Amino acid sequence: MAHLMFFYSPDTAVPLSVGRVMHSNIYILFVLLQVFVNKTFSDIYKIQSNNINYCTKLTKKDLGSSCIDKNLEYPLSSDDIDLLAKNSLSIKTQTCVSNPSLTCLNIDHKSLIGAGTYGLVVRGQSKSVQFPLAIKFIKLPTKLDTVSFNTIGRYNRIDLNSLIENQGTEKGLREAIALRLINEYELPSIPKYVTYFETSSYRILAMEYLENYEELSKIIDKLSSEDLLFISCQTAAIVCNLDQIGISHDDMHERNILINRKNNNKVNLIDFGGAHFNNKHEHFTSTSNFLKQPINLLGHLKRFVKEDLIDNIQSQEKKDLGRFCLMMKTFISSKNDTEKEAIPYYYRILFEKYWKFNQINKKLFKCALTK
Numbered sequence: 001m002a003h004l005m006f007f008y009s010p011d012t013a014v015p016l017s018v019g020r021v022m023h024s025n026i027y028i029l030f031v032l033l034q035v036f037v038n039k040t041f042s043d044i045y046k047i048q049s050n051n052i053n054y055c056t057k058l059t060k061k062d063l064g065s066s067c068i069d070k071n072l073e074y075p076l077s078s079d080d081i082d083l084l085a086k087n088s089l090s091i092k093t094q095t096c097v098s099n100p101s102l103t104c105l106n107i108d109h110k111s112l113i114g115a116g117t118y119g120l121v122v123r124g125q126s127k128s129v130q131f132p133l134a135i136k137f138i139k140l141p142t143k144l145d146t147v148s149f150n151t152i153g154r155y156n157r158i159d160l161n162s163l164i165e166n167q168g169t170e171k172g173l174r175e176a177i178a179l180r181l182i183n184e185y186e187l188p189s190i191p192k193y194v195t196y197f198e199t200s201s202y203r204i205l206a207m208e209y210l211e212n213y214e215e216l217s218k219i220i221d222k223l224s225s226e227d228l229l230f231i232s233c234q235t236a237a238i239v240c241n242l243d244q245i246g247i248s249h250d251d252m253h254e255r256n257i258l259i260n261r262k263n264n265n266k267v268n269l270i271d272f273g274g275a276h277f278n279n280k281h282e283h284f285t286s287t288s289n290f291l292k293q294p295i296n297l298l299g300h301l302k303r304f305v306k307e308d309l310i311d312n313i314q315s316q317e318k319k320d321l322g323r324f325c326l327m328m329k330t331f332i333s334s335k336n337d338t339e340k341e342a343i344p345y346y347y348r349i350l351f352e353k354y355w356k357f358n359q360i361n362k363k364l365f366k367c368a369l370t371k
């Protein structure tokens with residue numbers, strides 16, 4: 001599409017040299033055709049640049065890019081601002097670019113943390129906690145009657161944004177519930193929940209800001225096999241801790257795994273908008289692979305974990321979902337070598353040779369730094 005936009009941008013000039021060699025009538029026809037083509041594609045271009053999904057995908061890769069130029073605005077009403085204050089939250093605001101009489105969420109490079117499919121995450125503070133905050137704003141559904149019409153007045157399309165935002169509504173609430181539960185059980189390596197509330201325009205979730213963390217997707221190619229083993233071990237420990245309290249993340253991908261390279265590649269897991277709470281999966285899905293590892297990380301693991309361990313454990317999990325975490329638990333609670341030997345070979349090799357687990361506070365899994 002970027003290619004098309006380049007070619008058919010409204011700024012594309014009609015080449016003069018071509019016009020000169022043409023008969024004048026043909027030339028007029030040619031100009032009209034160009035205008036028509038430009039108009040049609042400029043309409044498509046407008047739809048694309050107003051589409052939140054399209055816009056945020058670009059921003060996610062490169063913060064501060066096109067979305068901000070194209071004014072991805074989150075206007076704040078006085079009701080929104082009051083509720084933020086009532087919840088002891090403070091954020092930076094700015095005048096809305098499209099309408100200077102309105103106040104918008106500030107999304108300059110100091111404020112904007114990230115943009116996902118469903119909303120924006122910005123920096124903030126709270127009087128009730130000491131640590132810095134990441135505050136997620138999810139726009140409430142716009143009315144489904146936001147239908148646009150094409151030039152000859154016929155129904156064109158339902159606004160896709162409103163459908164996307166409808167899903168976001170559920171996502172925000174799910175994430176708040178998951179984070180609250182995780183906090184109550186004091187599970188480590190997941191941002192601390194601070195508050196969740198709704199205004200007439202937004203779902204707002206405030207959580208701990210993970211300072212000095214980077215998305216695994218952005219650094220995966222710079223990491224050594226040793227680093228990746230430790231990161232995958234920590235991910236497995238986190239998801240098995242979640243399994244123990246009946247929460248399944250269900251959206252494991254490299255963008256949701258944050259790494260602190262300044263602190264021994266410590267892992268934190270974010271984005272619980274797709275979380276499930278009963279832990280009783282009916283079928284095996286790509287996000288419920290045995291390690292609950294995202295696909296790219298799993299690919300790396302397969303290269304340096306020998307003896308087809310990964311494939312074997314994976315196929316076991318397909319038959320009996322939850323087996324991997326159960327084996328991890330059995331391994332850790334084994335009191336002697338005889339008990340360990342009763343654990344199937346592949347799991348034993350993985351835990352003895354590649355991942356070193358221990359348990360803290362009697363029930364939490366933790367990865368030992370094996371360097």
Ligand SMILES: Nc1ncnc2c1ncn2[C@@H]1O[C@H](COP(=O)(O)OP(=O)(O)OP(=O)(O)O)[C@@H](O)[C@H]1O
Nearest residue numbers: 113114115116117118119121134191208209210271
């Ligand atoms: N607590 C946090 N601390 C630091 N950065 C965060 C935090 N939460 C989110 N981020 C950053 O913001 C980005 C978007 O957040 P998140 O993935 O939760 O949004 P989303 O709308 O649910 O995204 P997705 O499109 O992946 O569903 C993340 O990829 C991450 O870089």
